[in-house]
Amino acid sequence: MTAQSRLDSFMEALTNTLIGLIVSTIANFFVIPLVLGVHMTHGQNIVLALIFTVISIARSYILRRAFNGRSVWLSVKLGASFYWMLARSKRYRFL
Template sequence: MKQSRWMSLVEAVTNVLVGYGVAVATQWAVFPLFGLHATLQQNLVIGLIFTAVSLVRSYLLRRAFEAWRVKAPAAAAPTALCHRCSTTDVPQNSPAPSFR
């Protein structure tokens, strides 16, 4: 089943909102380890900037993979099955393949 653009956006937004909370908490804990001291407000703004970038990235990747998924089955479909060995594109009167 194909995922609609709207559901791709809903999934991306949900993923990014959860990620935003994790990012801000991680920044709050990790920044001091590297000598970076940001206020809570600064951490929230930094998190929002990265969240916006992440939202766009997530949506574009989802759409690219959805387009790839929709196109892939037609290109990957076998054209014929060999009655002896179940491999594709082998004429029925050819000898069975040898595996060494």
Template sequence: MQSKKGSFTEALVSTLVGYVVSLVCAPVIFWVCGVAIKPTQLGSVTALFTVVSVLRGYLIRRYFNGRIVKKNPPKS
């Protein structure tokens, strides 16, 4: 089973990689879709979605870790 700290670290690293990818790709995607966005707006939107993504990743990881423990309790 993964520790809570391990779950959080995994979610954080995964999301930070996604954050960098988003900062690079989002301006191109917005341009292709004809959406004008200022750099400060892009940073704010990306930062908010990053926080949501870290929480989402952490909660999903903890949920599945809990299910694994219920099916396979640790042996004493």
């Protein structure tokens, strides 16, 4: 099995996230008023979905690159080490 290129990783993350953008925009239109009682305009709904979309693209790309070319176990260990480091930090006591 050959490793994905950075462009392929980015395109996969982008495609996955754009589909998520469509689904979340539609879901937010119905869920936020029902659960939170907050009524948002279509523009506000789209801006909120776009913010989370940018975050999701970055997350997907970083995770894909972390797992690509490395064993899954090494990537999990690195993630656990990072989480442990944050949890021990006084600044991130909520973890």
